[in-house]
Amino acid sequence: MVLLMGLHSRAPVSSTAVISVSAFSTVLLPGKFRINVVGNKNSEFGLGVRERSSPRLSIRLQASKRQNWAEEPLVRGKVTKRAMQVIRDVRIWGQEKHDDIQALHRILDEWAARKKPERRDLLDVLKDFDNYLDREILFKLTEWSFNQEWFEANARDYTKLIERYGKAGRVEDAERTLQMMEASGNVIDMVVLTVMIGIYGKTRQLEKALETFETVKERGFTPDIRTYNSLMVAYGYAGKLREAELLLEEMTMAGVLPDRETYCALINGYGRLGQVEQAQRVFELMVSRGVKPTTKVCTALLDAYGKVGDADSARVIFDSLRVNGFIPDDRAVTLMLKAYERRDLLNKAVGLVVELESAGIKLGSETLTTLIGWFGRLGLLAEAEEIFTEMERKEVTIKPKTCALMYKAYSRAGQLDKAEEFAEIMKGRGIVFSANNGMGFSSEAIQLEVR
Numbered sequence: 001m002v003l004l005m006g007l008h009s010r011a012p013v014s015s016t017a018v019i020s021v022s023a024f025s026t027v028l029l030p031g032k033f034r035i036n037v038v039g040n041k042n043s044e045f046g047l048g049v050r051e052r053s054s055p056r057l058s059i060r061l062q063a064s065k066r067q068n069w070a071e072e073p074l075v076r077g078k079v080t081k082r083a084m085q086v087i088r089d090v091r092i093w094g095q096e097k098h099d100d101i102q103a104l105h106r107i108l109d110e111w112a113a114r115k116k117p118e119r120r121d122l123l124d125v126l127k128d129f130d131n132y133l134d135r136e137i138l139f140k141l142t143e144w145s146f147n148q149e150w151f152e153a154n155a156r157d158y159t160k161l162i163e164r165y166g167k168a169g170r171v172e173d174a175e176r177t178l179q180m181m182e183a184s185g186n187v188i189d190m191v192v193l194t195v196m197i198g199i200y201g202k203t204r205q206l207e208k209a210l211e212t213f214e215t216v217k218e219r220g221f222t223p224d225i226r227t228y229n230s231l232m233v234a235y236g237y238a239g240k241l242r243e244a245e246l247l248l249e250e251m252t253m254a255g256v257l258p259d260r261e262t263y264c265a266l267i268n269g270y271g272r273l274g275q276v277e278q279a280q281r282v283f284e285l286m287v288s289r290g291v292k293p294t295t296k297v298c299t300a301l302l303d304a305y306g307k308v309g310d311a312d313s314a315r316v317i318f319d320s321l322r323v324n325g326f327i328p329d330d331r332a333v334t335l336m337l338k339a340y341e342r343r344d345l346l347n348k349a350v351g352l353v354v355e356l357e358s359a360g361i362k363l364g365s366e367t368l369t370t371l372i373g374w375f376g377r378l379g380l381l382a383e384a385e386e387i388f389t390e391m392e393r394k395e396v397t398i399k400p401k402t403c404a405l406m407y408k409a410y411s412r413a414g415q416l417d418k419a420e421e422f423a424e425i426m427k428g429r430g431i432v433f434s435a436n437n438g439m440g441f442s443s444e445a446i447q448l449e450v451r
Contacts, residue, residue: 066124076128083124086111090129094137094430101140108144119151132397133430135168146180155186159195166199174199190221194230201234209234223254229261236269241278244269260286264297271304276313279304295321299332306339311348314339328356330364337370346374365397369405376409384409400433407433 066078074091075084089107097103111117122145129138142161146153158181165174178196182188193216200209213231216223228251235244244266251258263286270279283301287293298321305314318336321328328336333356340349353363353371363371368387375384388406391398403426410419426433 076131077124079124079128080121082111082115082117082121083128085115086117087125087128090125090137090141094134098137098430104140105144108141112148112150117150122148122151130164132399135164138164139168139173146184153184153186155181155189155192158184158186159192162192162199163195166195166202169203171199171203171205188219190216190219190224190227193219193221194227197227197230198233201230201237204237206234206238206240223256225251225256225259225262228256229259229265232262232265233268236265236272239269239273241266241269241273241275258286258289258291260291260294260297263291264300267297267300267304271300271307274304274308276304276308276310293324295326295329295332298326299329299335302332302339303335306335306342309339309342311339311343311345315348322359327361330366333361333363334366334370337367337374341370341374346378349374365391365399365402368396369399369402372402372409373405376405376412379412381409381413381415398431400431403431404433 066080067084068078069075069081069084072084072088075087079087086108089111090104093100093104093107115121126138126141126145129141139161142157145151146157146161158177162174162177162181165171165177174196178188178192181192193212197209197212197216200206200212209231213223213227216227228247232244232247235241235247248258248262248266251262263282266282267279270276270282279301283293283297286297298317302314302317305311305317314336318328318332321332333352336352337349340346340352349371353367356363368391372384372387375381375387384406388398388402390396391402403422407419407423410416410422423433
């Protein structure tokens with residue numbers, strides 16, 4: 001695999017530099033077989049006897065109900081045959097007329113009437129669409145399923161949908177689903193209330209998060225570590241770090257021991273405010289209390305240093321991950337590159353990429369998207385194109401943000417026709433982005449920056 005050796009080994013990059021970049025099967029599992037016994041209901045093996053016939057062993061082989069369907073490339077997971085058929089039809093609908101909700105309902109209604117699916121079949125369908133690119137289809141499928149009596153939607157089904165709406169920033173839909181959940185007779189328990197606290201927190205609606213936290217207590221539930229952590233995140237996003245520190249004391253007094261997520265929320269909160277000394281203090285407090293750091297916690301501290309432009313300290317933390325046996329994940333690598341980008345240290349960033357790939361660490365979607373944006377800003381269109389091409393070839397997830405940055409790279413280079421052609425190609429693949437919103441970022445892409 002060709003790396004960024006050319007750029008790494010020479011003087012700082014200019015707008016005419018050439019960089020060689022390389023970014024990063026469905027296995028058909030054998031069916032499981034069961035031996036059914038004729039004439040013996042209680043045994044796994046037995047002899048069946050026919051009239052006027054000598055005893056013989058009667059064996060029936062039955063394939064596992066869930067399979068990988070190699071003949072249906074539109075089906076990604078291991079699903080039942082009934083699920084496979086409707087997944088294929090829904091994906092075709094998504095490619096051809098994804099805005100026609102009535103057509104989708106006809107497909108689903110006909111499937112339900114013809115195939116008489118069970119709950120597990122529909123769960124397989126939902127699981128196959130449970131990914132970033134199919135998220136809008138998943139929402140439509142899930143809401144349709146809740147109207148099917150035979151599906152028998154339970155509290156956890158509603159909670160999952162609420163959680164996914166929250167991740168998409170669709171707070172009103174999450175609230176509406178919560179009302180549907182209560183109207184359907186499902187109990188509003190502490191699990192779903194905790195999810196709502198997290199949704200309100202990450203969308204900077206601290207008052208609603210606090211109201212929901214009080215609802216937990218009013219309904220007779222005892223807040224657990226997840227509930228406290230969700231509120232801690234809400235305080236962090238709101239910049240209320242003094243209140244967050246008081247919550248830390250409240251947790252301890254209530255007998256709920258803070259964990260890594262608790263301290264990570266505090267570190268992230270101080271990092272957003274650029275208070276890196278406080279973030280470091282919380283990190284050291286965590287370690288002194290015997291809570292071992294993880295990649296996520298170290299990444300939060302790394303980000304805090306990166307936001308204030310201290311790329312050297314951020315790199316020390318990044319290197320400590322590998323020294324302590326952790327493999328930096330996509331987010332950690334991305335934040336380290338962003339720390340370098342704030343200081344225009346492209347050569348150091350490329351050196352890091354070379355080092356990681358030499359160690360066998362693959363670059364993920366966020367990392368490669370960051371490089372595309374950086375190269376585009378420098379006018380290095382060929383290098384940005386090469387990364388995007390490798391993402392396609394290696395089937396690395398391409399998000400609207402990735403496309404928006406690639407579009408912007410074409411625009412900066414004055415290749416507006418190619419930019420529009422690129423947008424049409426991506427639209428044909430189901431990836432829609434806004435070229436004008438946020439200087440080339442879609443609103444969804446901007447939301448991805450908020451963690």
